[in-house]
Amino acid sequence: MRTRIISAFPGTGKTFYHNLHKDTTLDSDSSLFSWIETAEGKIRNSDFPANYIQHIKENIGKYQFIFVSSHKEVRDALLANCLFFYLVFPDEMHKAQYIKKYQDRGSPESFVNLISNNWEKWLKECRFCEIGCKQIEMVFENLDKELQHIVASESGDK
Numbered sequence: 001m002r003t004r005i006i007s008a009f010p011g012t013g014k015t016f017y018h019n020l021h022k023d024t025t026l027d028s029d030s031s032l033f034s035w036i037e038t039a040e041g042k043i044r045n046s047d048f049p050a051n052y053i054q055h056i057k058e059n060i061g062k063y064q065f066i067f068v069s070s071h072k073e074v075r076d077a078l079l080a081n082c083l084f085f086y087l088v089f090p091d092e093m094h095k096a097q098y099i100k101k102y103q104d105r106g107s108p109e110s111f112v113n114l115i116s117n118n119w120e121k122w123l124k125e126c127r128f129c130e131i132g133c134k135q136i137e138m139v140f141e142n143l144d145k146e147l148q149h150i151v152a153s154e155s156g157d158k
Helices: 014-020 050-059 072-080 092-104 109-127 143-155
Strands: 004-008 025-027 035-038 041-044 065-068 085-089 133-137
Touching: 004 072, 004 143, 014 025, 014 065, 014 143, 050 065, 050 072, 072 085, 072 133, 085 109, 085 143, 092 109, 109 133
Parallel strands: 004 065, 004 085, 025 065, 085 133
Antiparallel strands: 035 041
16 A cells, blocks of 8 residues: 655644544554653653654555654654655644634643744744655645545646
């Protein structure tokens, strides 16, 4: 099976799509690899992002789409490991819509504030990501249509 790695910004629909297509997708939550639970609480995993990249590599060929984090350190690790990926992110003008989406889905206030405070910076980083991925600023309303477009573009059926 041909696997496409999709690095997608929070709230673009990775988990929603995965819940509808569990047989062909892997929704890889980076927080399961970037944190370790200790007696004192959660601490950063010093093996991250290498452990996350290893997990992604182990699943290539098993799924049509592997959804991964859009964190810069993950994108950089994908590039360093020569793993081509599609980077999907919203238009900067949709900040209010995404902030509302995070609030409506019950995301912690700290997460909502983190995204809100870094929105412009992170989207600029996405727009100017190094060669080795294809940046896709979302033009469709949902990830399903973006993925259909990716597959059609690859086959020349734009």
